[in-house]
Amino acid sequence: MAVTGPLEEVPLERLRERTSIKWRHFEPDVLPMWVAEMDVVPATPIRDALARALRDGDTGYGRGVGYAEAYARFSEARWGFAPDPAASVTVADVMTGVFELVRMVTDPGDEVVVTSPVYPPFHGFVRHAGRVVREAPLTPDARLDVAAIDDALAAASAGGSRTALLLASPHNPTGTVHARAELEAVASVAERHGATVIVDEVHAPLTLPGAVFTPYLAVDPRGLVVTSASKAWNLAGLRSATILAGADAAATLRTIPEVVTHGPNHLAVIAHAAAYDEGRAWLDAVVAGIAANHALARDLLQGSGVEHRVPDATYLAWLDLSRTPLADPDARADGGVVTDASRPSTALRAAGLGVNAGEPFGAGGENHVRMNLGTSQAIVREGVARLRAAIA
Ligand SMILES: Cc1ncc(COP(=O)(O)O)c(C=O)c1O
Known part of the structure; x- marks a missing residue:
């Protein structure tokens, strides 16, 4: 049966005409399966909302918390929890x-x-902000290591220093959806150390069937969440996002400098609000396509020596190449490094496949690559074929 859905709509030759970084970073013969862009066109309600705004000349400055209001409606419908738009920026x-x-x-x-x-x-x-990164690596099965977080926050807050824990929920690159009990444990450890928890929930709408996403603010009123429709509806070029504060963090948010609020693009806010309110059926179809792509990649990688654990969320496949000939015994992860080349990722690029090197993700990224499956099944097949050819 022919596969359908938003991920199947744009043929490769049209994708290659795109001018975004995904399509322009590598040589033209490389299949780009890296940065977190999906190979879709935006949902019809988003295109309609933008067309209306342009037609009507609604192209001025934005105002207010309409972004968070739309997100709260979406969050309530999906996860039974509505953050307070009054505590948002x-x-x-x-x-x-x-x-x-x-x-x-x-x-x-x-x-x-x-x-x-x-x-x-x-x-x-974090480094650019003049702060120091302390790593509390995930467990070998890609879960939050609450004891390691506890130790890290204890060390970071020693001597009365302020500290924060920065979480990705769901996690990028592993696609782990943190369990409610894990988040509760993290919240209590953070409170004990006086640490602020900042949670990036941008991948949450891409939680795959069978997994249960817990909004962080549902478990911790001290938390601060940042989210956007940019990943789930592929709107990174229409830049806007919202910060949401729990009840006990709302006062912190009120002190945010005005200069920070000048950034969002009014048309982008219109597009993101349309996504949350009217793009839900489209999202469901994309999520089903992503789940199918992970299953396909897992099947195609059988016996290759590449380990792909099908994630709980999002279109990123975090591939362990340490048992393949591309592995580099001297690999050292260095979080955030500017260069994105490792021995495996360089060899794959030479074989015509563009992926993210694992090392810039920090500890545990050695000999991993991140491959983006937010695309058609034909491209998943071709990408895995190139990967298998490179390690054969
Ligand atoms: C976890 C995570 N946070 C943030 C972003 C970037 O979001 P933005 O472009 O809104 O800064 C990405 C993009 O891939 C992401 O994966």
Whole structure:
């Protein structure tokens, strides 16, 4: 039976005409399966909302908390929890929100704990903010290691320093959906150390069937969450996001400098709100396609020596190549490094497959690559074929 859905709509030759970084970073013969862009066109309600705004000249400055209001309706419908839009600030994008929160809740030179391997900008933005990264790596089965987080926060807060824990929920790159009990344990450990928990929930709408996503603010009123429709509806080029505060963190958010709120793009807010309110059926179809792609990749990788654990969320496949000929025995992870080349990723690029190297994700990223399956089944097949050819 022919596979259908949003991930199947754009043929490769049309994708190659795109000017976004995914399609322009590598040589033209490389199949790009790396940065977190999906190979879709935006849902019809999003295109309609943007067309209306342009037709009507609604192209001025944005105002208010309409972003968070739309998100709260979506969150209530999906997860039975509505954050308070009154305790929100619309910002330019997720990482701007994270960056500003880190600056607000810690002081220069303080430590911020991250759960490596994790999205490289977590390392890079913390360093750029003049803070120091302390890693509390995930367990070998890619779960939060609450004891390691406890130790890291104890060390980071020693001597009365302020500190924060920066979480990705669901986790990028492993796609782990943290269990409610894990988040509760993290919240209580953080409170004990006086640490602020900042949670990036941008991948949450991409939670796959069978997994249960828990909004962090549902378990911790001290928390601060940053989220956006940019991943789940592929709107990274339409930049906006929201910061949401738990009841006990709302006062912190009120002190956010005005300059930070100048970033969001009014048209982007319109697009993201349309996604949350009217893009739910489209999202369901994408999520079903992603689940099918992970299953397909797992099947195609059987017997290759590449380990692919089908995740609980999102389109990222975190592949362990340490038992393949591409493995580098001297590999050392270095979170946030600017260069994205490792021995495995360089060999794959030479074989015509563009993926993210694992090392910039930090501890545990050695000899891993991150492959983006937010695409058609034909591209998944071709990508895995190139991968298998490179390690044969
Ligand atoms: C976990 C995570 N946070 C943030 C971002 C980037 O979001 P934004 O472009 O809104 O800063 C990404 C993009 O891949 C991501 O995976």
